[in-house]
Structure formats: structure tokens, C-alpha cells
Amino acid sequence: AQTVTQSQPEMSVQEAETVTLSCTYDTSESNYYLFWYKQPPSRQMILVIRQEAYKQQNATENRFSVNFQKAAKSFSLKISDSQLGDTAMYFCAFMKHLNTGTASKLTFGTGTRLQVTL
Amino acid sequence: ETGVTQSPTHLIKTRGQQVTLRCSSQSGHNTVSWYQQALGQGPQFIFQYYREEENGRGNFPPRFSGLQFPNYSSELNVNALELDDSALYLCASSSTQGIPPYEQYFGPGTRLTVT
Numbered sequence: 001a002q003t004v005t006q007s008q009p010e011m012s013v014q015e016a017e018t019v020t021l022s023c024t025y026d027t028s029e030s031n032y033y034l035f036w037y038k039q040p041p042s043r044q045m046i047l048v049i050r051q052e053a054y055k056q057q058n059a060t061e062n063r064f065s066v067n068f069q070k071a072a073k074s075f076s077l078k079i080s081d082s083q084l085g086d087t088a089m090y091f092c093a094f095m096k097h098l099n100t101g102t103a104s105k106l107t108f109g110t111g112t113r114l115q116v117t118l
Numbered sequence: 119e120t121g122v123t124q125s126p127t128h129l130i131k132t133r134g135q136q137v138t139l140r141c142s143s144q145s146g147h148n149t150v151s152w153y154q155q156a157l158g159q160g161p162q163f164i165f166q167y168y169r170e171e172e173n174g175r176g177n178f179p180p181r182f183s184g185l186q187f188p189n190y191s192s193e194l195n196v197n198a199l200e201l202d203d204s205a206l207y208l209c210a211s212s213s214t215q216g217i218p219p220y221e222q223y224f225g226p227g228t229r230l231t232v233t
Binding site for chain 1: 149151153158159160161162163166168173174176206208210212214218219220221222224225226227
């Protein structure tokens with residue numbers, strides 16, 4: 001079974017600053033995917049960024065980037081130039097690759113509440 | 119393109135009752151997954167439906183059941199409600215066309231309160 005751990009329940013960052021959210025995971029799988037999801041107060045879970053485990057290059061999406069350390073089973077999210085709209089719960093999630101051609105489940109961490117302040 | 123929708127938005131039930139939650143998948147998606155998110159926690163996988171068949175189940179008792187219809191919409195049924203069933207229930211749809219991972223698109227959730 002896979003587990004995902006987010007050790008920072010809450011974080012705060014000032015607008016325009018940079019913040020890093022931590023995530024570690026445990027798995028015996030060799031082929032898998034990692035995700036960061038954002039859940040604002042509106043509750044809708046939105047995909048922020050994803051990383052394929054077989055790719056060594058860290059994923060980047062505009063102001064969001066990850067630091068994927070496969071050997072350490074670490075997957076942190078860096079948000080640059082933080083904006084008030086980034087205020088939300090952030091969840092790290094794991095999905096194993098299936099060879100069946102069907103989708104796999106997501107295993108989530110407990111989340112980090114990020115507050116962006118003026 | 120219409121996103122994932124869920125109904126109702128909020129629901130209050132009494133312990134022992136039964137409830138049905140509904141999810142309409144994003145157009146073209148053939149897979150629906152259901153998650154339970156307790157207050158202050160991350161979502162927990164309940165089960166997944168692929169082409170109208172259950173295709174994986176998490177650690178939830180049999181009183182949690184589901185259906186997927188030919189139009190790929192889905193229902194989550196919970197019998198004999200318990201206080202601990204109070205949570206946000208999230209539906210996510212995905213398509214197995216293309217290259218993995220098959221991204222899951224989430225609905226806004228149904229907030230269930232059991233009293």
C-alpha cells in the first residue's frame with residue numbers, strides 16, 4: 001500500500017514571496033505518478049502540477065514547480081511570486097501506473113493549508 | 119465542454135437513513151471515482167467505476183455501493199448512515215483515451231451531515 005505524508009499542516013507566505021510545501025511518500029512501485037492538487041474554499045479540487053516517476057526532469061507550470069527526489073521519495077512544491085488567489089489547501093497525491101489500460105486511484109496526503117498575506 | 123457536476127450540494131440525514139449522491143461525468147469520460155473527505159483530512163478512495171463495472175474499492179464497508187450508467191453518470195449510495203459518514207463526498211471522472219496518467223477531474227462535492 002502507498003502512503004503520502006505532508007508534515008506541514010499550515011503555512012503562511014507574503015504576497016510575491018516564494019514558498020515550498022513538503023511531501024514524502026512510501027511505495028514499492030517503480031512506475032507511478034505524483035500530483036499536487038489545490039482545494040480553495042469553494043471545495044473544487046484543481047490539479048496544479050504532475051510528475052511522472054520515470055522522468056528525471058522536474059515538472060514546471062508557470063509559477064509552480066516541483067523538486068522530485070525519487071530515491072528519497074520526496075516531492076515538494078514551490079510556488080513563486082505568491083498571489084492572494086493561491087490561498088487554499090494543497091494536497092500531494094500518488095497514483096500507481098496500471099498496465100490494464102484503466103485509471104488508478106489517487107492516494108492523498110492530509111494537506112497543507114497555505115495562507116497568502118499582503 | 120461541461121465539467122463534473124454533483125448533486126445535491128448539501129444534505130442533512132439522520133443516523134440509520136439511506137442516501138444517494140449523484141455525479142455527472144465530464145463529456146467523453148468513461149471512468150468515475152468516488153472519494154470521502156472528512157473535515158481536515160485528505161480525500162479517501164471509496165471505489166471506482168469503469169464502463170459500468172466496479173473497478174477497484176477502498177477500505178469502505180459494503181453499505182457503500184455505487185452505480186455507473188451508460189451515459190457514464192454515477193451514483194453513490196450509503197445505507198444505514200452513521201455519524202462518521204459526515205463528510206464531503208467528491209466525484210472525479212477521467213478518460214482512458216490517450217496516454218497515462220489518466221487525469222481525474224473533480225466535481226465540487228456534496229457535503230453530507232449525519233445527525
